[in-house]
Amino acid sequence: MAVTAAMVKELREISGAGMSACKDALVEANGDIKRAGEILREKGLATAAKKAGRIAAEGLVATALTDDRKKGAIVEINSETDFVAKNEDFVSFVQNMANQVLNSTATTVEAVLAEKWLADPSQTTQEVLTHKIATIGENLGFRRFERYEASANSIIIDYIHGGGRVGVMLEMNAADMNDAVLEVGRNVCMQIAAMSPQFVSSADMSQEYIAKEKEILTKTALTENEQEAKPKPEGVIEKMVEGRLKKQLKEVCLVESEYVRDDSMTVGQYLDTVKASVLRFVRFEKGEGVEKKEENFAEEVAKAMQG
Numbered sequence: 001m002a003v004t005a006a007m008v009k010e011l012r013e014i015s016g017a018g019m020s021a022c023k024d025a026l027v028e029a030n031g032d033i034k035r036a037g038e039i040l041r042e043k044g045l046a047t048a049a050k051k052a053g054r055i056a057a058e059g060l061v062a063t064a065l066t067d068d069r070k071k072g073a074i075v076e077i078n079s080e081t082d083f084v085a086k087n088e089d090f091v092s093f094v095q096n097m098a099n100q101v102l103n104s105t106a107t108t109v110e111a112v113l114a115e116k117w118l119a120d121p122s123q124t125t126q127e128v129l130t131h132k133i134a135t136i137g138e139n140l141g142f143r144r145f146e147r148y149e150a151s152a153n154s155i156i157i158d159y160i161h162g163g164g165r166v167g168v169m170l171e172m173n174a175a176d177m178n179d180a181v182l183e184v185g186r187n188v189c190m191q192i193a194a195m196s197p198q199f200v201s202s203a204d205m206s207q208e209y210i211a212k213e214k215e216i217l218t219k220t221a222l223t224e225n226e227q228e229a230k231p232k233p234e235g236v237i238e239k240m241v242e243g244r245l246k247k248q249l250k251e252v253c254l255v256e257s258e259y260v261r262d263d264s265m266t267v268g269q270y271l272d273t274v275k276a277s278v279l280r281f282v283r284f285e286k287g288e289g290v291e292k293k294e295e296n297f298a299e300e301v302a303k304a305m306q307g
Contacts, residue, residue: 001031011036020127058082060091061167061284063158064098072156073102074169075145076284080138093132100125101145109142146282154279159189168192170281174274184274191267192283197254200278213248217241254278
């Protein structure tokens, strides 16, 4: 029996397996969708759909650069548990995903997943991911990526902290690209990893952002003042808010913040020692912003015993 695209689509929706796997199973089952589903289950490829609803908030961040540091990529791939994040197969997969993005022109996660897998063009990236979910036994997710291409006078520098817990990639400009510049760039990456700044400098801040931060600080200060035994005058509150705002804005701006390894200078002044400047940066922290499900181990064991 001829296998049609509609049949492949139907089986994929039922099983959650990749398109190629569904097609192969249908061919093997001579077009029998029920039998094809059984074949996928036998091969462990249909289990991915069952895991799709599980929260994946662990995982790893990885980077990949070209040898000339003119192009770089950073990715975050999530898993359900930290244990899997230490699995060699998973670690290798995450690094391969970084290489996939590095060599891609896709601008969205969906577009990357639809691409042919570099290591095996007979499969798509999505199919490889689905297979990993089946073989590793946890829900995995390709959450986000960023790709940088440097200009003629700039290079890309990366840094991975905590075995993949945090990753940083930045584009840096310098008059002379030497080992000293690379060392400064790596140290600045470490600063970004530790302090999580939001902007390169205050010039990158919008007036809307500043106004919102001032509004939040003002409400906080007024609440604190109401709880004081002897409330401060309005003018004092305004000056206090201005002081807090100035300090906070300085902390979220990379080049204007204190350099953590030498607090006698700012990061900008540290960059000046090698006549370099940061053009842009990105920081990924695995599971950042993902709401983790709180597990009660005793309840989980009790349910398992009952079921």
